[in-house]
Amino acid sequence: MRRDIFQAIADPTRRAILVLVALQAMTPNAIAEHFDITRQSISKHLRILSECDLLAQKQEGREIFYELKIDKMKEIDIWLDQFRKIVEERFQQLDQLLYTIKNKKK
Amino acid sequence: MNLLFDFTVDKATKTIHITREFAAGLDLVWDAFTKAEILDQWTAPKPLKIRTKEMDFREGGRWLYTMVSQENENPSRYSLVDFIEIHPKTDFLTRNCFADENGIQQGSGYSMVKNSFRPGPEKTTVQIEKKFDDLATLEMLVTLGYKEGTAAGLSNLDEYFSKLVAGK
Numbered sequence: 001m002r003r004d005i006f007q008a009i010a011d012p013t014r015r016a017i018l019v020l021v022a023l024q025a026m027t028p029n030a031i032a033e034h035f036d037i038t039r040q041s042i043s044k045h046l047r048i049l050s051e052c053d054l055l056a057q058k059q060e061g062r063e064i065f066y067e068l069k070i071d072k073m074k075e076i077d078i079w080l081d082q083f084r085k086i087v088e089e090r091f092q093q094l095d096q097l098l099y100t101i102k103n104k105k106k
Numbered sequence: 107m108n109l110l111f112d113f114t115v116d117k118a119t120k121t122i123h124i125t126r127e128f129a130a131g132l133d134l135v136w137d138a139f140t141k142a143e144i145l146d147q148w149t150a151p152k153p154l155k156i157r158t159k160e161m162d163f164r165e166g167g168r169w170l171y172t173m174v175s176q177e178n179e180n181p182s183r184y185s186l187v188d189f190i191e192i193h194p195k196t197d198f199l200t201r202n203c204f205a206d207e208n209g210i211q212q213g214s215g216y217s218m219v220k221n222s223f224r225p226g227p228e229k230t231t232v233q234i235e236k237k238f239d240d241l242a243t244l245e246m247l248v249t250l251g252y253k254e255g256t257a258a259g260l261s262n263l264d265e266y267f268s269k270l271v272a273g274k
Contacts, residue, residue: 012118015117015118080115080122083122084113086151087113087124088111088113089151090148090149090151091111091126091128093147093148093149094128094138094148095109095128095129096148097138097144097147097148098128098129098130098134098135098138099129101130101134101144102130102134
């Protein structure tokens, strides 16, 4: 199942998990140690993040490590950057319009 | 003139903060943000045009508009802006969402937007605080806006300039 990436980062625990695994790949147990919630809910958060394609799993011996998939995180920033550009262009249009209106009044 | 433009995103609170200076007095800038005949001229990425269906700028009133292009004169998507609170020449608060042609909300996403105006000696500063109910709404808005915006190509300043020259 594929989920919405924005749903994934809307939750504070999931954002904290992303920050943790951004530093180094971690096992579910190591991640759980950082939070005061049940192992079960950590697993749920990890599952959601994986379904959103934000986390990758890699097997090392008997352990499973979670690591951040950087590209996916970049998508959000790209979207926001696009929005910034749209806003910037709209305001440049307004600049011109204000200039035109002011000149007409003179 | 150097005009400040600041755009920051707080993902945790799902809020976008925009500060922008305009080289005009408060009265004119206020009108540009609140009167349909001026809004229609600058809020759409070219070559799209805003077509206002309803505009009633008062608390409890609304602005219902759509974007049209030459290829698509019969749009299905409208934008609805409900005016929640208005303090004339100071600030106003709106609730924004997508709607059908009758102003019935489509989808569940919306944003709350507060526009504040601060007069200065030569410039007017506008602060916009846009809070999304859900980041997915932002994603949708950006994706739609981006498609429409890039289809329009580069910015249209040249056209404005040529209009200015021709009008003289």
